[in-house]
Amino acid sequence: MDFLALPLPALLQGLAVTFFLGLASFVLGSGLGAVVALARISAVLPLRLAAVAYVSVFRGTPLLIQIMLVYFGLPQLGVRIPPIPSAILTFTLYSGAYLSENFRGGILAVDKGQWEAANSMGLTYRRMLGRIIFPQAIRTALPAIGNRFIALMKDTSLASAITVVELTRVAESAGSSSFRYVEAFVAAAAGYWLINTALSLGQAALERRMGRAYA
Template structure:
């Protein structure tokens, strides 16, 4: 198994970088979009609330694989052609945003209403109160669920192999097909995913401890 690992190491290195890139970019873009959707869900405007509800319902209610295939194979039929990496990032971003929006919304709504009243009594408007008082507390409350979503997103990047993105899972499949040693290759890749997610779990635990009690 060590011999196979060393043989596949050059491909695994580039595939690992691709997996990290897909995860990082999709999480960043998904967080921005998710926060906007979360604000829409708690908006006083029915149209925004309705749009946000439909978005979350659609993207949480359908499989990521179907969404990725629709982006890669479906969009070209209406004149929008994306390369494999862009397609994967688009699908992962839209999918993760639907879950992250609910994580952020739950964190914001969990902030004590007295915080709103205190901010308003000091003459702060809605958005100033949100920016300075509510959102920082809400994001701290959301750390566990947001961390779990990032870990899930790292694993979700394996589906990018279906649209020919050369990430960890696709390398395992390619090397397995060339050597007929699928078991060893997929075990190797599984360990790599596990190591990445253990590091993220440690980071999540650190952040929870770092901010525990600061706002709560």
């Protein structure tokens, strides 16, 4: 069986687009998730309610429908976004909802004594979060955050539904032109596996390093 039924340049291009979609969405989603997590634990009721509503909507609806609404629905409102930015926007909003819960769990896991000690030192809320709370929260939430990154890489395959030429789209095109769907999709699956295996190894190494720092 020839697993290179996908032309190598097209396969590499698809891998690059897939990795770009996943990485960009994860970075942006992490920033959004951190903000939403802080809103969830805020003493300001409107912020908490808005954060809860956002998380509920994006965790409670299928990602594919969200992609379709952004790419096909927004033009009805006069907003046209190209395929790749549409995919990144959707993946960012979707991953941000999940990551916010990961961050919130990590923050809530920090001992209350740490908050009290930071307050006694006269640190501002921003410095307290940046220097004391968030480093400990990230360490606690790292396994869940890493798993979300890996899941997001697989979710990028849904971008093929809006004509983004990523790995799944490349496999679909190669399969339809050669009628060798098995080889094409096995090659695509191998590409996703390689990316996520590398991410898993990186996550494990990071967890070991952070574990030594707190040993």
